[in-house]
Amino acid sequence: MLITLLSHQWKSFWRSRSAGKGLAVQLFLGFLVLYLLAVAVGLGFYLNTFIQKTFPGKDVVLVFCGFILYYFFADILMRFLLQDLPTLTIQPYLIQNIKRRQLISFLNIRSLFNFFNLLPLLLFIPFSVVIIGGKFGAAASAGFLISIFFLTVFNHFLILYIKRKIIVNAWWMVGFFVVFVGLGLCDYFNIFSLTNISSIIFSKLIYHFWLCFIAVALAAFSFINNYNFLLKNLFLEDISGKSKCRESTEYAFLDRFGNMGELISLDVKLLLRNKRPRTALLLSAAFLFYGFIFYKPEAIANGNYGFLLMGGIFITGIFIINYGQFLFAWQSSHFDGLMAGNLHVRTYIKSKFFLLTAVSTVIFFISSLYGLLTWKIIVIQAAAYFYNIGINTVIVGYFATRSYKAIDISRGATFNYQGLGASQWIYSLFVFLVPMAIYLPFSLLINKWAGIFALGIAGLISLLLQDWWIGVLTKQFFKRKYLILQGFREK
Amino acid sequence: MITVNNIGKAYGGVIVVDITQLQINVGETIGLVGNNGAGKTTFFRLLLDLIKADRGEILSKEKNVATSEEWKNYTAAYLDEGFLIGYLTPEEYFYFTGKLNNRSKPDVDEFLKTFDLFFDGSILNSGKYIRDLSKGNQFKVGIAACLLQDTEILILDEPFANLDPSTQMRLIKMLKELQEQRRMTIFVSSHDLSHVTDVCSRILLMEKGKIIKDQTTTEETLKELEQYFKV
Structure with a gap:
């Protein structure tokens, strides 16, 4: 009997929908393992x-x-x-x-x-x-x-x-x-x-x-x-735990933001009530402890600020990276409804920016506790934080408009490559490359602090332009709206 | 209300929708009938700008639905579960839809009271997320959310398919009232010929993407349709 059951498992693994799809992803995974x-x-x-x-x-x-x-x-x-x-x-x-x-x-x-x-x-x-x-x-x-x-x-x-x-x-x-x-x-x-x-x-x-x-x-x-x-x-x-009684929740403080607030509360519920997004949230919390790995006393003493900055970007931006890589795909199961609903795409995208910024801000404040190690970390993290909410959000939003793969949010996240497409792989490169491209010239020409400030200021400038960026992304979205919708319908 | 100009859509060489000219007036109740693959759902998706047409355009109040977002203000639709948000309770979903259409919470509560019979006690305060409801109950949620929006155009894809008999009758009654009292323009697709001829003032018969019959409902219509679908 055990053998039969195990053979069923074997079949379910190889015959699952995600297994057949995307030979490139399969190969990549095989090589990775x-x-x-x-x-x-x-x-x-x-x-x-x-x-x-x-x-x-x-x-x-x-x-x-x-x-x-x-x-x-x-x-x-x-x-x-x-x-x-x-x-x-x-x-x-x-x-x-x-x-x-x-x-x-x-x-x-x-x-x-x-x-x-x-x-x-x-x-x-x-x-x-x-x-x-x-x-x-x-x-x-x-x-x-x-x-x-x-x-x-x-x-x-x-x-x-x-x-x-x-x-x-x-x-x-x-x-x-x-x-x-x-x-x-x-x-x-x-x-x-x-x-x-x-x-x-x-x-x-x-x-x-x-x-x-x-x-x-x-x-x-x-x-x-x-x-x-x-x-x-x-x-x-x-x-x-299905017998549990589900209760309705409303977040009254979001009311003042109108339709956008409604969309944000929808996202919050998505995060809390579904397995895969919840894992993303948990991972973000766990990444807070990465400070103990990145912010080594030696690195601080040696003035290894580039390394610290990378750590800061990861810690303050982990939610943007983790949640943002599937920004729209999280809602793929009801994307038809959202797009046919009485809702402007601009508002929708704006609500995403708001959510990413808000969560990153919370993470930033909590991770500021690392400032107890040295004040330098606060400055570095602040630069990383401004970069993340100013620029990283835009990058993530741009890649989201090019991501056409649906996600089943009820399934676990581990080794679950459903929903991963070329755009996610490319994005993971950008996570490294863009901040380096801003940091390196200044740090090499002037000094490391100049590089850090350059990154923070670039982030701030981009943050001030956020409304303009949202307009750009809305246009990008409309260019590929049908592709996204079609992709999300193919489960 | 709605003008369809030479719209066409094909998937992998197979024509799914191919309509040269169609004019829908305010207050008409349109019934779409046709076998599977006739293009009913695809046509609805084109109406809602959820897929890209290969050619042609659909105008809603003289504005192209693909370039303007205005139609969203006065159009409500329920095609399938893809319109529901599974991880919300029904109440949360109603408030969400209500909010997007500028209806306050008490307003929504008031509206839901009129749906007591329709819901039959299994939707509100059920302590379940929508994803845990049965197919039929999910459908009820979708339809109620549509009606809640108080719009001018209503689009329902096979609304009778998943409902129990009494709810089917109630829905028919509601649709008739909406048409008479509010002059709503309604699109309904269905495989149930007697229901669709009962509700609709105009029947469009589709086959392989084309509208092969377009007529005002008379007493003969049901018989003619039965004749067409006879095996």
């Missing part, structure tokens, strides 16, 4: 040399040991944001004569076929076998392999459990973030160090093989926990 895997394997084999070079004079094995838990910690966040729940796939089977335990086993096994489960194995196995095995013998090597494998399994089912819990009760999400961010902050401010804990545990593992059974026990616990939860909640109503 192959490339990532190759990088992981390469990195796995190269890890030894890499550690020696990066941390000269340190014990390679100790550094490696310190890295393992750190990886699995980051892995949890990555999975939380990107790993999908395999829920809907069982819907047609619930009414068939299949035992529930079989279905749950199927769900669990099916979920294991996941990119995130392959990654740690590829990354850690070569080192564990070659270096650990070479230095400390087969037992130590086996201990590492077993630990890494079962830690992967532990993470996998832990995330599935948390995600399922969140569907039932949204407070779990808050709890998850509080715990995760709390641990992250503790590590960042050296209250305790994940690296140290990790290196202590794993260097013990070298000599005490039995320690790897802790990982096995953890994995077993998280598997059984998830299994029991599913057994109790397999009914669709419970899992998809």
Whole structure:
């Protein structure tokens, strides 16, 4: 039975509508996955040399040991944001004569076929076998392999459990973030160090093989926990939360903006009530933490402002990039209605600008907390912010008028390339190139601050011209209106 | 009200709409009949400027619908689910449409009261988003949102197809009232010949994109149509 179910999954993957479409996209994705895997394997084999070079004079094995838990910690966040729940796939089977335990086993096994489960194995196995095995013998090597494998399994089912819990009760999400961010902050401010804990545990593992059974026990616990939860909640109503009563919401403060306000509140509801846009929103929130990666004390001390600026553009502009790349396509399912409705295209486009600007402003203010590190970051982020709301919004709007692919907003976003067309790929290039084109001449001819100010001022000027830009984009829209409409109708 | 000049549309070499001349006057109720692929929906889409015509033009109040946005002020349409916003509750959708047409919330509430019978208790306060409603109920939402707009032109694509029998009767009654009391110009396409001849004052029979019959409804019309569609 399990085999039959898995073969159905295989078919559904290859026969899905998006799978057949766009050979170029398929090829690109294939190469991307192959490339990532190759990088992981390469990195796995190269890890030894890499550690020696990066941390000269340190014990390679100790550094490696310190890295393992750190990886699995980051892995949890990555999975939380990107790993999908395999829920809907069982819907047609619930009414068939299949035992529930079989279905749950199927769900669990099916979920294991996941990119995130392959990654740690590829990354850690070569080192564990070659270096650990070479230095400390087969037992130590086996201990590492077993630990890494079962830690992967532990993470996998832990995330599935948390995600399922969140569907039932949204407070779990808050709890998850509080715990995760709390641990992250503790590590960042050296209250305790994940690296140290990790290196202590794993260097013990070298000599005490039995320690790897802790990982096995953890994995077993998280598997059984998830299994029991599913057994109790397999009914669709419970899992998809459909029995929930939907209430009407009105945002009174948007009333004063007339039709535009109405469109904005429509967008807000779109963001909050649909899976894929919600993920985009969540990702934007998660990107706020990228400051800890970009705004390194070394980068600030070395005057590496170009790098900081890039970080600032990403952090303050992530919503524009993420949401804006499908600016109109989010509404593809009811675009016919919008275009036939009593609504001017100009107002429609204006409402999009308003939304992008408003959310970016909120992100800008929150991310200004990084200013606690140094005032320079505030200035850099302000320049990035003005660039984003002044220029990036226009670029994103322009590409939106050239994007003809529909999106199913109810589906997850991870590795979901539905709706991606040439214009999105080109746009992702522009995200880098345009700010660089403004920044580089000034920073090379005068100095880095001149480049930063140039970017900010260019953004401000463009912002003042926003009304004019909206006119331009409206014209662009009308040029390709039918193409957009036709594309959106082809689901 | 509406003038169609030599409009044509083809998909991949197949002609879908091909109308040389058509004049629709204020207050007429037009029934569009024809088998699948006759071009009824495509014609509606052209009327609403949702697809680009290969040639010709459609004038609404003497203005080309493809170049002016004015027709949106006095035209309401419901073709399919693509006109509904799935993640809104029905109430939110009505307020949204109301707002775009300058109708205040209390105004909309007042209007919805007259739809109690039509909704049959399964639309308002149902605690569901539109995407979770059944096909028939979604259709009711779409039609009500159209009527809410208080417009001069109303376009409905196969409104009877998804409705239960009592709602079909109610819709027929409403359409007749709209025509009589407000002189609304109405377009209805349908496969239900008796309904369409009951409601409409003028019937257009389409075949492969062409209007092959254009006549005022008389008592003979139903029989003639049945004759045409006979297998």
